[in-house]
Amino acid sequence: MLLVRLLVLLTLTAGLIYIVWRWGFSLNLDAWWLSIPLVVAETYMLIDVALFGLTVWRARDRPPPPAPPEGATVDVFITTYNEPEELVRATAIAALAIRYPHETYILDDGARPSVRALAEEIGVGYVTRSADWTGKSRHAKAGNLNNALMETSGEFLLVLDADQVPSPEVLDRTLGYFTDPEVALVQTPQVFSNVAAGDPLGSQAPLFYGPIQQGKDGWNAAFFCGSNAVLRREALMQLGIVRYVVEVEKAVREAISGAMRVVARARRSRRSRDPMVQDALEEIFEALQRTRTEVKGGAALAQATFALQEKVRAASRRLVDQDMRLIADDLAAIAALDESAGIDSGAPTVEAPADGMRTLLLAGIEQNAEMLASRDLSPLGALAAVERLLRQIDVDRADEAQPLMPLATVSVTEDMATSMRLHGLGWRSVYHHETLVHGLAPEDLGTALRQRLRWAQGTVQVMLRESPWTQRGLTLGQRLMYSATMWSYLSGFATVVFIAAPAIFLIFGILPVSSTAFEFFLRFLPFLVLSQLKFLVVGRGMSTWRGQQYSLALFPVWIAACWTAFMNVVFRRPLDFVVTSKVRERLPNPLRIVRWQIVASAVLLVATVVGVARLVMGIGEPLGTAVNVGWVAFDLVMFSVLVSAVRFRGYESEPDPAPEPAPEKEHLP
Numbered sequence: 001m002l003l004v005r006l007l008v009l010l011t012l013t014a015g016l017i018y019i020v021w022r023w024g025f026s027l028n029l030d031a032w033w034l035s036i037p038l039v040v041a042e043t044y045m046l047i048d049v050a051l052f053g054l055t056v057w058r059a060r061d062r063p064p065p066p067a068p069p070e071g072a073t074v075d076v077f078i079t080t081y082n083e084p085e086e087l088v089r090a091t092a093i094a095a096l097a098i099r100y101p102h103e104t105y106i107l108d109d110g111a112r113p114s115v116r117a118l119a120e121e122i123g124v125g126y127v128t129r130s131a132d133w134t135g136k137s138r139h140a141k142a143g144n145l146n147n148a149l150m151e152t153s154g155e156f157l158l159v160l161d162a163d164q165v166p167s168p169e170v171l172d173r174t175l176g177y178f179t180d181p182e183v184a185l186v187q188t189p190q191v192f193s194n195v196a197a198g199d200p201l202g203s204q205a206p207l208f209y210g211p212i213q214q215g216k217d218g219w220n221a222a223f224f225c226g227s228n229a230v231l232r233r234e235a236l237m238q239l240g241i242v243r244y245v246v247e248v249e250k251a252v253r254e255a256i257s258g259a260m261r262v263v264a265r266a267r268r269s270r271r272s273r274d275p276m277v278q279d280a281l282e283e284i285f286e287a288l289q290r291t292r293t294e295v296k297g298g299a300a301l302a303q304a305t306f307a308l309q310e311k312v313r314a315a316s317r318r319l320v321d322q323d324m325r326l327i328a329d330d331l332a333a334i335a336a337l338d339e340s341a342g343i344d345s346g347a348p349t350v351e352a353p354a355d356g357m358r359t360l361l362l363a364g365i366e367q368n369a370e371m372l373a374s375r376d377l378s379p380l381g382a383l384a385a386v387e388r389l390l391r392q393i394d395v396d397r398a399d400e401a402q403p404l405m406p407l408a409t410v411s412v413t414e415d416m417a418t419s420m421r422l423h424g425l426g427w428r429s430v431y432h433h434e435t436l437v438h439g440l441a442p443e444d445l446g447t448a449l450r451q452r453l454r455w456a457q458g459t460v461q462v463m464l465r466e467s468p469w470t471q472r473g474l475t476l477g478q479r480l481m482y483s484a485t486m487w488s489y490l491s492g493f494a495t496v497v498f499i500a501a502p503a504i505f506l507i508f509g510i511l512p513v514s515s516t517a518f519e520f521f522l523r524f525l526p527f528l529v530l531s532q533l534k535f536l537v538v539g540r541g542m543s544t545w546r547g548q549q550y551s552l553a554l555f556p557v558w559i560a561a562c563w564t565a566f567m568n569v570v571f572r573r574p575l576d577f578v579v580t581s582k583v584r585e586r587l588p589n590p591l592r593i594v595r596w597q598i599v600a601s602a603v604l605l606v607a608t609v610v611g612v613a614r615l616v617m618g619i620g621e622p623l624g625t626a627v628n629v630g631w632v633a634f635d636l637v638m639f640s641v642l643v644s645a646v647r648f649r650g651y652e653s654e655p656d657p658a659p660e661p662a663p664e665k666e667h668l669p
Helices: 002-025 029-057 085-096 113-122 140-149 175-179 208-218 233-267 275-296 301-340 355-373 379-391 415-424 445-465 476-488 491-508 517-538 545-553 555-571 590-616 622-639 641-647
Strands: 074-080 103-108 125-127 156-161 183-187 229-232 428-431 437-439 575-577 666-668
Touching (some): 002 029, 029 208, 029 476, 029 491, 029 517, 074 085, 085 103, 085 113, 085 156, 103 140, 113 125, 156 233, 175 183, 175 229, 183 233, 183 415, 208 428, 229 233, 233 275, 233 301, 233 379, 275 301, 301 379, 415 445, 415 476, 445 476, 445 555, 491 545, 491 622, 517 622, 545 641, 555 575, 555 590, 590 622, 590 641, 622 641
Parallel strands (some): 074 103, 074 156, 103 125, 183 428
Antiparallel strands (some): 156 229, 183 229, 575 666
16 A cells, blocks of 8 residues: 555656646647647646545455344345346346345336246246336336335345345355444445456456446445345335435425515516505515515425415415405496396396496406416416425425435436435445456447447446535545546546547648647656556456556547436436447447447558658658557557457357347436
């Protein structure tokens, strides 16, 4: 740890020297349109390096946990939707073999009769959605788990994906942490047993399920990764109750704010000049303000909103009574006029001097009736709108299948948001660095990229909807640790700049850096060397190269994730949630899924040829050309990981299976 911290300090010092020099002394403002984006991208990368350094600063290598508590009740949840039945069977049988006493449940979100029969055959529980979910948002895997929480009762939950086969000792090695009553979550690594030599799809994540999670654990910020984790039911149910209150309070605040706008608009209307109307609207506006203050102060929501609704109804009745009295008075006046003019029900109409007055009175009645019926700016229409808004405050959450949703449903991935909310409530988490579950990685590049896209989309959704900097209860360290994960998915935009900069120089001779090559290398090389040395030491000799390659090469995936998540959160555009396929898929055109990387590689190759040609013709600057050719070569080496990935045909030498039908998509809000 001393060496790690020393390298972190040296790397950040070298990076800070370089970035200060770049901003203050080397910007080519004649080409600001290239120079500024490049230095911004470099600053982004330095912040990313700093957050990584902060993460590993407190990397925690935990000692063996205490013995598991006696008599604890545990539910093992196996989540499935459309996975092959034999895969589910293997996981369920392995779950039955877990040594610590427990109950095993298959959570079948596909409601397949054959899976129900499978569960009965091997003797495990079977849970699927109830009829209450019909026509309601299903919330994908989070909804599946939330439904099962209401159908079971174990004190602790071991969550497994359908392809994650547990070892018999998984609970013996993790339950002991829960002797600490503040621990809500124990996460173990996700390791895949079907990864080919060289890991062509970059499925294994030794850096994340190692130094990064250990580092987050040191800051009490190790988070739930969706599977291979044990959770405390009490913590989840507390979270569900707290979020229920938060959601209802939010609905109350929004309804009151909307009602205040309606009343304010009605007060400005010309139809509200009557003193009695003005008094009624003023009374309701003050009642809305008072209720909003009471809710902020922690008043009982049901009592506060009920009192408010009663005031609105009383004011509405007074206005209706007033209008009805006016109409009755008008009708009585008409009757008197008819009587004085000698008009009866059976006599023909007789013109009389009073007939003009009668017409005016009838017009007044029509005006009152119009005001009563109007839903626009009339006082009564405004109060009716207020009543509708207040009726939308639904403490039963009729828009949801169940009022309590313990696992977060704000993104396509339920894990990170749930962890962040638990940490905000003061619960602790543990990362147990021992392989206790073996899973199956995607068997083709298309599936692997869709999986990474979903992970990135979920993280960006959480960043936009529940930023760690607005989440209550988090420590500074926890805010930084969650930010580090979210920040990393913005790297796609920086990569575009790192591709464009050398290409523009080699083709057009435009240099974004205003300095000599010697000055550049003097400041940049120490930072680069120290960064790679830090990765080597932090990884304790493990190879992190494959992860670095995919981090850069998948820049279109990260950009797509950021864009689609932004459109979903801001403009409500739905995301297509597809369950990760557990069988190899046949790709009709595998090159299509890496088309943007091919375009980028072609641009870099053309730029290299043009740059060398310019140099031969005596146009280019030798050292600058050499630097940028080296930069292009580095980018191409990073992209080369996709060559073997596209050619990869699965972990077995058997022929490709027949194409599987495409899984159903769920449009998630």
